[in-house]
Amino acid sequence: MKRKTKVLGVLGVLGSLSLAGGNTVVQQIVKDQWQTIGPVIYAIWDWLVGVYEWVVHPVVLPLWLVVVVPVALITVIVLLALFARETVGDLSQVAAKLNPTLPPLNESAHKVMEAIVAHTGQVDGLSLKNVARAAGLSQLMCDGALDVLRGWNLIHIGYGMWNTPVTLTEAGRAYILAPGSPLSSLAV
Known part of the structure; x- marks a missing residue:
């Protein structure tokens, strides 16, 4: 945990230094290319805001319930299928013992x-x-x-x-x- 904090601190310092020294370079690029990158940045921002609003939008059912219920149903169906397959195998063995097939004898x-x-x-x-x-x-x-x-x-x-x-x-x-x-x- 301490190592992660040190790495993040070093990256923060390097980022600050590069922004301080490269601030004028970044401003110049943004001013010159704003016509091109501006709409892309606005589109990404609008998409992020839309996703956020969709997630926090109040609905009758909580969103986590919409995800958890299908996952739980699929899990139950898979478990029942596995149990049924084992049961059918056991039943076929019991049926073979109760009704043995007669070998063909001359x-x-x-x-x-x-x-x-x-x-x-x-x-x-x-x-x-x-x-x-x-x-x-x-x-x-x-x-x-x-x-x-x-x-x-x-x-x-x-x-x-x-x-x-x-x-x-x-x-x-x-x-x-x-x-x-x-x-x-x-x-x-």
Whole structure:
């Protein structure tokens, strides 16, 4: 703050000296060129007075209110738009969980799912080596169906010492229980 005061003081002194010494030069230029610069100075002065009168002109609403209200409205609209965008994203995730899309499965994948569901309540469950026989498929067709079901995360193949159980995942159970599922008859 002190430095700013010193700079302004030095500039003031320099300005005073230049005006004192150059006063006659400035007067001569103004007298000679008044015809040219006079109208420009009067126009600038009239414009400044007009702006001042417009700002201080008494109106029913204060001028600051005319500026603040639109800014506040724009701010509220932007905040509501951001909130709505987040809410729509959340709602779409909830809708996806409530109404899962059913993956397209072929007939062999359906047969494997039927075999897994049929053995779900049993003590041993369904072993990986018995899936093809339980589904009534060749080993190649069964392996292809297992690949498809694992790709859609509908089954889980556990790895044990004596048994390799094949079970439904949460997504697999949701697939069977989903309305409109081709395997919904197995849910009874």
